[in-house]
Amino acid sequence: MVVALGLFCGLAGAAELQVGVDDGHRKPLADAVVSAIALDAHPAVSAGxxxxxxxxxxxxxxxxxxxxxxxxxxxxxxxxxxxxxxxxxxxxxxxxxxxxxxxxxxxxxxxxxxxxxxxxxxxxxxxxxxxDTPYFAKTDAAGQAVLSLPPGRYRLETWHPRLAGEPVREELVVGLGTSAPRRVHLQLTPPPPPRRGNRRLKPAPAVSPVPAR
Incomplete structure (x- = not known):
């Protein structure tokens, strides 16, 4: 499903997308990574x-x-x-x-x-x-993240260490106009108990390496 959004147009043609993330029970969730993958362009990614x-x-x-x-x-x-x-x-x-x-x-x-x-x-x-995108942010203690995006089509992805399954994905269109915040509800696994002893780490579900065309 593609959601058309009217967004505030900032400097240099960029729009501001505000994303609120919660734990599925309306409790704000910190440390969620929100990223936007451009579907109509290949923006340069600058290493930091x-x-x-x-x-x-x-x-x-x-x-x-x-x-x-x-x-x-x-x-x-x-x-x-x-x-x-x-x-x-x-x-x-x-x-x-x-x-x-x-x-x-x-x-x-x-x-x-x-x-x-x-x-x-x-x-x-x-x-x-x-x-592999220049557009990403991590939610703060209030569960809020802000992305600055040029107008266009995007796939919004939200990931968290306790997310049950793959990142939550949604396609949207960023345009010009009035700000329209997004809300993402995540289904989380229980927090792990403190552990001791030897164990091997398992890779977490990965974010998408390339945009789906």
Whole structure:
């Protein structure tokens, strides 16, 4: 289904799309990644830089959204050492046990969701969402994300670490006119209980690497 939206026209012909995400029970959901894939164009994607730190034996942020080709550093701000790794097809890697900041960042060249863990502290899990589109944002504590989009047709995708199944998708048309916020309701799995012991991380459902034509 294609939804025609009238949106506020901003600077340089861009429109502002506001997206509210909740947990299916009207409770705002933070750390959801909202992306828009252009269906009629191939906009350039600019690589950037990201940081996934380690505080109190947790990854901070727990969800990091980046453009494809971006580099990410993994500083360890704890007073103990961590061994950061991933088995995800989009970016398998293993950083040997370390404290402080590794000498070289990692480049993420494939779209998808990279599940990050620590071989020493198995409850530490983070997610790096690598997107092949310049249009994406992460929801704040109020469950809100804002995308700046040129007019055109898009596929809107919403992902969250606890999402049951594939990202929620909706096609829409961005035009000019009055602002029309969107609301996305997600069906979530229960939060995982604290765990100890050895386990292998499983890749999360990936965002779409290429737009469907």
């Amino acid at each position: 830089k990201g940081i996934m730190d380690q505080h109190s034996s947790q990854f901070v942020p727990g969800v990091l959204a980046i453009a494809v080709g971006s580099i990410v550093t993994f500083p360890n701000s704890d007073n103990i050492r961590h061994q950061v790794y991933s088995f995800s097809p989009a970016k398998p890697f293993d950083l040997p046990l370390y404290a402080g900041t590794p000498a070289a960042p990692l480049r993420f060249e494939k779209p998808g969701v990279v599940v990050v863990g620590c071989n020493i502290h198995d409850w530490m899990i983070g997610y790096i969402v690598v997107l």
